[in-house]
Amino acid sequence: MKFNNSLGLIENTPLIELQNILKCPGKIYVKAEFVQPGGSIKDRAALHIIKDAYARGKLKEGQPVVEMTSGNMGAGLAVVCNLYRNPFTAVMSEGNSPARAKMLESLGANVVLVPQIDGAAGQVTGNDIKAATRRAISLTEELNAFYVDQFNNPSSVSAHFKGTGPELWQELGNELTAFVAGVGSGGTYVGTSKFLKGKNRSIVCAAVEPEGAQILAGKPIINPRHNMQGIGYCIKVPHWEPKLVDHYLMVNSDEAAYYRRLLAQKEGLYVGFSAAANVCAAVKFIEKGLGGASPIVATILCDTGLKY
Numbered sequence: 001m002k003f004n005n006s007l008g009l010i011e012n013t014p015l016i017e018l019q020n021i022l023k024c025p026g027k028i029y030v031k032a033e034f035v036q037p038g039g040s041i042k043d044r045a046a047l048h049i050i051k052d053a054y055a056r057g058k059l060k061e062g063q064p065v066v067e068m069t070s071g072n073m074g075a076g077l078a079v080v081c082n083l084y085r086n087p088f089t090a091v092m093s094e095g096n097s098p099a100r101a102k103m104l105e106s107l108g109a110n111v112v113l114v115p116q117i118d119g120a121a122g123q124v125t126g127n128d129i130k131a132a133t134r135r136a137i138s139l140t141e142e143l144n145a146f147y148v149d150q151f152n153n154p155s156s157v158s159a160h161f162k163g164t165g166p167e168l169w170q171e172l173g174n175e176l177t178a179f180v181a182g183v184g185s186g187g188t189y190v191g192t193s194k195f196l197k198g199k200n201r202s203i204v205c206a207a208v209e210p211e212g213a214q215i216l217a218g219k220p221i222i223n224p225r226h227n228m229q230g231i232g233y234c235i236k237v238p239h240w241e242p243k244l245v246d247h248y249l250m251v252n253s254d255e256a257a258y259y260r261r262l263l264a265q266k267e268g269l270y271v272g273f274s275a276a277a278n279v280c281a282a283v284k285f286i287e288k289g290l291g292g293a294s295p296i297v298a299t300i301l302c303d304t305g306l307k308y
């Protein structure tokens with residue numbers, strides 16, 4: 001493989017079959033999103049958002065770019081902005097792991113940390129996100145910057161409708177019977193599910209939420225704190241389409257931590273907690289018989305475990 005620059009590493013990620021985790025009939029395939037230069041699935045959205053902003057005249061050469069980010073979107077944007085030569089400022093809640101801020105600074109981003117409202121270290125809540133968002137918006141005005149606004153930006157969804165979905169379809173086609181994924185901004189879930197259901201209406205799609213934070217499933221928020229950074233913010237997801245959800249699945253922090261070890265030690269895949277939650281949910285989905293007798297389930301390894 002030969003690319004003109006590091007942006008060539010974004011999208012077309014490898015698909016891997018898990019051989020050592022499932023103990024009943026069925027297959028789980030995982031998309032290795034951590035191979036992208038920012039280390040996560042958010043590189044896809046970052047690339048599409050910046051490309052689309054240029055195409056629509058919303059972003060000009062040299063103009064600053066600002067985003068509120070849990071770290072992964074920041075890394076993706078830092079990579080993409082470096083290649084497009086736009087200075088980038090990441091506004092982050094202090095609750096995200098310090099390794100994330102370090103990575104962003106190393107990539108040349110300006111990092112602004114916002115104190116937490118009700119979260120704790122390593123546990124970012126919806127209120128923490130709101131506080132960081134307010135700071136990002138005021139900074140955008142100060143700098144006359146382009147505000148990425150990943151939660152509301154439709155390119156967050158189209159990145160997956162044009163990328164993740166078609167890639168899964170190309171690899172698995174009609175063999176694929178189900179798609180399982182967690183929800184942060186909802187871009188991955190909505191874009192991918194919409195594409196796959198458009199290709200084959202019988203593909204079953206299941207959304208993953210942390211236990212106690214199952215707002216999309218219509219349950220009361222009992223505990224917004226969990227270890228699955230990047231998903232489960234307990235907020236109304238702007239692009240959410242309930243009709244794309246056949247099942248809501250729940251994973252708790254202990255299960256995410258357990259599956260993280262399992263993936264590393266049984267499969268050689270050292271990933272983050274949301275990736276582990278996706279695999280845990282895929283196993284539950286199959287064990288509960290939600291996908292029929294011998295389902296072929298695709299899910300996402302959102303990021304590397306090195307940042308936690």
Ligand SMILES: Cc1ncc(COP(=O)(O)O)c(C=O)c1O
Pocket residue numbers: 040041042070072073182183184185186187188189229230231272274275302303
């Ligand atoms: C580690 C991790 N997992 C999952 C997600 C969820 O992706 P999406 O925003 O597309 O719902 C994110 C998003 O930031 C993330 O950082």
